[in-house]
Amino acid sequence: MKKESEIHNGLPLKEVRDFLSESLRKNIEYEYSKNSENFTYRSDDPIKTAIHSLENDIERLKMRVHLLKEREAIITIMSMNGWNEYDVSDHTRIENGNKFHLPFVGTEEEYNNLMKEIYPDEFNKLK
Numbered sequence: 001m002k003k004e005s006e007i008h009n010g011l012p013l014k015e016v017r018d019f020l021s022e023s024l025r026k027n028i029e030y031e032y033s034k035n036s037e038n039f040t041y042r043s044d045d046p047i048k049t050a051i052h053s054l055e056n057d058i059e060r061l062k063m064r065v066h067l068l069k070e071r072e073a074i075i076t077i078m079s080m081n082g083w084n085e086y087d088v089s090d091h092t093r094i095e096n097g098n099k100f101h102l103p104f105v106g107t108e109e110e111y112n113n114l115m116k117e118i119y120p121d122e123f124n125k126l127k
Contacts, residue, residue: 002118004092004102013081017105023074024085025100031067032099034060078105086111091118 008017041052078084089101091114104111116123 001091001093002114004088004095007088007092007102007104007114008106011106011110016077016081017083020074020078020083021102021105024071024105025098025102027067027071027074029098029100031064034063082107084108084111088114091115 005018008014008021011017041049041056043049043052075085083105084107086104086106087101088104088111092101094101104114106114
């Protein structure tokens with residue numbers, strides 16, 4: 001297993017890839033945390049309860065739109081560089097107590113090279 005902080009080592013624009021990868025992780029973590037929050041409001045007045053519930057829904061939806069626009073910008077920058085996002089959670093060791101793994105940001109060839117680096121014995125068998 002490789003440390004997740006090392007997945008872009010040796011690649012051009014490593015710092016940009018690390019930033020995009022971390023931005024994706026933070027975006028998804030924030031969305032996940034906000035979706036799992038429980039907003040309860042109890043009142044003897046069902047109309048007030050319904051209003052409060054809908055106001056919370058509106059705020060959650062606004063935040064979701066913001067997060068999706070942020071994610072769209074990240075994906076646009078990746079696309080401009082010919083990069084995709086690859087899930088490497090089964091192949092890397094999470095660091096710093098994060099809930100989610102960093103995705104690999106790069107081309108398919110770079111992703112395949114990373115897999116060869118992590119599992120050299122598996123790829124040598126194919127030769």
